Amino acid sequence: MQKWIQRLANISAIGMFLILAMGALVTKADAGRGCGDEWPLCHGKFVPAHTISSFIEYSHRLVVGVVTLVLIATFYLVFRYVKRNDAKFYITMTVVMTLIQAAMGALAVIWPQSSLVLALHFGLSLLAFAFSLLLALVFTSFGQFLPQKRISSGFKTLVWGTTIYSYIVVYLGAYVRHTTSTGGCTGWPLCNGEVIPELKGATGIVFTHRIAALLLFLCILALYLQARRHYQGSDKLWFGSRWALITVSLQVISGAVVTWSMGNETAYLFTGMIHAMIVACMFGFLCYLCVLTLNDRKA
Structure with a gap:
């Protein structure tokens, strides 16, 4: 079971890293409105039209959804089988930060927000990645x-x-x-x-x-x-x-x-x-x- 938890922790860290990179792409490509003002649908569809902006935005949403499921599984297994309190803290903070940034992303689509608030979205992604990285390190030689x-x-x-x-x-x-x-x-x-x-x-x-x-x-x-x-x-x-x-x-x-x-x-x-x-x-x-x-x- 320990090996499965380690694998899920590594996948979580990689997933959070990918989410952060894709979020930067969404901003750089100005694709945040690629799905209009709808969430979780994209222009009223689960699979949107193949425009560049909608593809970038929807891909980001899809990756966030998949990684969130991985995080939930990791959260359960860490609390069930891992005794280290720091591991439990890292996975908890990763999940919390991911959920907050997902909620902020949805709100940004439905109700446009100021640049000050939108910039915080990247900051939360950064914290989520940092906590997931620390969790992954727990199961390595650097984890002591x-x-x-x-x-x-x-x-x-x-x-x-x-x-x-x-x-x-x-x-x-x-x-x-x-x-x-x-x-x-x-x-x-x-x-x-x-x-x-x-x-x-x-x-x-x-x-x-x-x-x-x-x-x-x-x-x-x-x-x-x-x-x-x-x-x-x-x-x-x-x-x-x-x-x-x-x-x-x-x-x-x-x-x-x-x-x-x-x-x-x-x-x-x-x-x-x-x-x-x-x-x-x-x-x-x-x-x-x-x-x-x-x-x-x-x-």
């Missing part, structure tokens, strides 16, 4: 969340502060997409050919996100340097901080590629999905470090 070395309070503060700040940066990125402000800054690293552009409208929104992303990179770089200096002998802390730096570096690069590809619609959609997927991985590694700091208190 006790670090090999005591962690200083300063490092713990840096980990948690960086993780919370990363969520804010991700929210700003989602807000950029939902306000269709991406074109506010043409070119990278300069914005409209300027180091500091006129901070109005879409340009101000995009430039704020860029500065926030730069500060996030510096925070994770500081996290990595501290881990290398003090915790290189701890495989788990070293693993999490190293991959957090790798993914935030890829995030910066992919953000630049998204800007450069704005003239090509296909490339723009593809790079936007890649950017969202890298963001999810980065946040997942930061959450893993947070769990290590929590369990250090019990060591």
Whole structure:
């Protein structure tokens, strides 16, 4: 039974990752209204007409439905056969976040909402993926969340502060997409050919996100340097901080590629999905470090 639970946990994490990526595609392709103002039907049908926008939106809905069924099965088996309280917490939070984002998605179709609320939809998807990833890790060698070395309070503060700040940066990125402000800054690293552009409208929104992303990179770089200096002998802390730096570096690069590809619609959609997927991985590694700091208190 343990192997079945592990497989379902892995499928859940993969499914949540796919939902997050497809949600980013829905936003980038402006397909959120691809099924009109109907839910769960799409233009009055279970199988909609084969337009691009309806196909993207309906595929996203279908994947959410299938993954939700997998989560329910995983939830039952974890509470029935797994004794670890952290596993029960992770699957509970995954299910809760998935249900909330599904409800928000349905409401967004029926009653159009502000960009501030729509951006939160991606944030909830990110949390759902992070919890599902932690659940999957429970059944691996990384799932024994006790670090090999005591962690200083300063490092713990840096980990948690960086993780919370990363969520804010991700929210700003989602807000950029939902306000269709991406074109506010043409070119990278300069914005409209300027180091500091006129901070109005879409340009101000995009430039704020860029500065926030730069500060996030510096925070994770500081996290990595501290881990290398003090915790290189701890495989788990070293693993999490190293991959957090790798993914935030890829995030910066992919953000630049998204800007450069704005003239090509296909490339723009593809790079936007890649950017969202890298963001999810980065946040997942930061959450893993947070769990290590929590369990250090019990060591």
